[in-house]
Amino acid sequence: MEVDRDNCTGCGYCLLTCPAEAIESDGWASIDQERCTMCGLCPAVCPNDAILSEIPRQEPRRDYEPEYDVVVIGAGIGGLMTAAALAKKGRRVGVFEKLPFIGGRYTEIDYRGYAVTTAAWTSLGPKSNIGEFLEKVDAHVDYVSLRDKGCDQQFSIRFKDGREFSSLPAMLSRQDWRAYVRALVRGRKLDLRDASTREYIEEYLSNDDLMATVNAVAATASGVDIDHFPASEFIVITRDTARAGLDFSCTVGGVRAIIQALEKVVTSHGGQVFTCREVSQVLLEEGKATGIRLKNGDCIEAETVVHNGGIGRFVKLVGPQNLPADYLASAEGLVPVDCAAIILGTTEPLLTEVPMLMTPGTDRVVGVIAPTLFDSSVAPPGRHMLDVFLPLSSDDRTHELELAMGDLRALFPNLDDVQDMMVPMFFTGAWTGAETGQTLGQVGDLRLDPKSPIPNLYLVGMDAVGSGAAGDLIPVGVRRLLDYLS
Numbered sequence: 296m297e298v299d300r301d302n303c304t305g306c307g308y309c310l311l312t313c314p315a316e317a318i319e320s321d322g323w324a325s326i327d328q329e330r331c332t333m334c335g336l337c338p339a340v341c342p343n344d345a346i347l348s349e350i351p352r353q354e355p356r357r358d359y360e361p362e363y364d365v366v367v368i369g370a371g372i373g374g375l376m377t378a379a380a381l382a383k384k385g386r387r388v389g390v391f392e393k394l395p396f397i398g399g400r401y402t403e404i405d406y407r408g409y410a411v412t413t414a415a416w417t418s419l420g421p422k423s424n425i426g427e428f429l430e431k432v433d434a435h436v437d438y439v440s441l442r443d444k445g446c447d448q449q450f451s452i453r454f455k456d457g458r459e460f461s462s463l464p465a466m467l468s469r470q471d472w473r474a475y476v477r478a479l480v481r482g483r484k485l486d487l488r489d490a491s492t493r494e495y496i497e498e499y500l501s502n503d504d505l506m507a508t509v510n511a512v513a514a515t516a517s518g519v520d521i522d523h524f525p526a527s528e529f530i531v532i533t534r535d536t537a538r539a540g541l542d543f544s545c546t547v548g549g550v551r552a553i554i555q556a557l558e559k560v561v562t563s564h565g566g567q568v569f570t571c572r573e574v575s576q577v578l579l580e581e582g583k584a585t586g587i588r589l590k591n592g593d594c595i596e597a598e599t600v601v602h603n604g605g606i607g608r609f610v611k612l613v614g615p616q617n618l619p620a621d622y623l624a625s626a627e628g629l630v631p632v633d634c635a636a637i638i639l640g641t642t643e644p645l646l647t648e649v650p651m652l653m654t655p656g657t658d659r660v661v662g663v664i665a666p667t668l669f670d671s672s673v674a675p676p677g678r679h680m681l682d683v684f685l686p687l688s689s690d691d692r693t694h695e696l697e698l699a700m701g702d703l704r705a706l707f708p709n710l711d712d713v714q715d716m717m718v719p720m721f722f723t724g725a726w727t728g729a730e731t732g733q734t735l736g737q738v739g740d741l742r743l744d745p746k747s748p749i750p751n752l753y754l755v756g757m758d759a760v761g762s763g764a765a766g767d768l769i770p771v772g773v774r775r776l777l778d779y780l781s
């Protein structure tokens with residue numbers, strides 16, 4: 296068993312899954328050959344086939360139908376939302392997922408008793424695009440909100456120099472707070488897609504601490520800094536988080552509760568969800584999509600094919616020769632967002648008042664989240680979890696990790712005394728934070744339309760049209776796709 300360093304994007308799913316704890320990561324996974332039991336799990340959970348193994352993979356049962364009304368490629372949250380809505384409308388839906396688990400970057404893997412997210416940690420709660428979509432398709436989840444936990448703010452602010460504020464209004468003068476609110480409220484009526492967040496807010500006030508905090512908020516929500524994050528998008532995020540208010544929540548049991556609820560809707564309406572089924576090709580006849588071919592060679596027919604595996608894989612599965620040059624050019628021109636998370640388990644809680652901390656002015660870390668402050672069941676009894684988010688500034692993941700750990704030790708001086716586990720997770724290359732960033736020139740409606748240039752073939756997920764905080768933009772594209780198909 297060996298890691299192909301060139302293909303390892305650093306996500307850490309192998310490390311989280313290895314029952315022998317034989318895998319470590321400093322940004323790239325490495326396998327301790329003495330501890331490895333050759334169980335064959337790590338090659339299966341690698342999204343990028345970066346683990347080279349001589350163990351033959353077991354061929355799963357061929358228990359799928361020869362044809363469906365709709366096939367969905369990939370069981371990320373976008374694919375499952377689409378499948379749930381279409382199954383509920385009576386369409387015969389089959390979802391085909393490459394990995395041995397569903398949810399993609401929106402679920403958890405159990406590791407030493409901690410439910411470690413594969414990327415996302417919250418849906419924002421019932422008053423979010425995701426929350427409202429779940430309600431619409433009758434996908435039932437339970438929430439724990441800020442209000443339930445007696446919190447009166449969404450986030451507090453801590454600078455590396457030790458200054459700490461319970462909220463933005465507590466940090467700003469009355470005059471600056473008013474100017475900032477004015478900027479946000481007026482911005483709702485303006486077309487600000489071409490203005491960067493920094494440019495726009497600086498029209499209203501000049502305050503370095505505020506700009507650093509706005510940068511931390513924008514980067515935590517999207518991985519993009521305020522010089523590249525369009526003001527229009529920042530305003531959507533502040534509007535959506537204001538709408539969530541103290542109903543800002545986590546789902547009980549982690550984000551996988553959302554994935555399980557969506558899967559239940561699909562299967563209870565006769566749909567099928569298959570794991571370990573990689574799609575190798577979208578089948579075309581006379582320029583129209585007619586189905587898919589699986590990696591094992593089986594072909595499955597469908598009236599409609601929906602792709603949820605990212606634009607890069609979309610181009611590969613369709614074949615660049617089958618796509619119009621202008622579409623290919625726009626796909627190739629998309630700016631991917633590389634970022635990383637550090638998951639920490641601790642013996643003492645590092646955040647106690649509010650579950651989110653914005654950390655402006657650090658070297659790398661922009662936001663820290665404590666999922667256990669919402670729901671203690673996502674860690675072993677007596678343990679606590681922190682999810683640390685950082686955008687990346689270089690390809691040297693080991694150096695990025697060192698800088699982030701330096702930030703964390705400054706922000707939490709007792710970190711080394713209370714640390715119980717640490718997992719670095721990088722989202723780069725073929726498994727980015729988002730293949731299509733919410734950057735200037737590719738935001739909102741400028742992102743890819745769910746309707747592809749090929750009839751009967753659609754695209755959902757984090758690359759399709761939408762605005763909002765991270766994964767909360769995905770339902771916007773899914774809803775548009777559902778309109779096309781209705």
Ligand SMILES: Cc1cc2nc3c(=O)[nH]c(=O)nc-3n(C[C@H](O)[C@H](O)[C@H](O)COP(=O)(O)OP(=O)(O)OC[C@H]3O[C@@H](n4cnc5c(N)ncnc54)[C@H](O)[C@@H]3O)c2cc1C
Pocket residue numbers: 342368369370371372373374391392393394397398399400401414415416417418419572573574575603604605608634635636684722727728729755756757758764765766767769
């Ligand atoms: C560090 C980090 C933190 C984040 N935090 C949050 C958060 O708190 N809240 C939030 O809402 N969002 C968050 N996000 C964003 C969120 O994780 C993503 O936007 C979302 O999970 C993307 O979902 P998706 O449906 O587009 O696809 P993905 O999750 O990428 O799923 C695509 C699926 O398709 C499968 N697939 C690909 N190719 C094939 C193939 N050929 N055959 C079969 N299957 C295939 C993949 O295996 C995968 O399971 C975060 C992202 C990162 C990186």
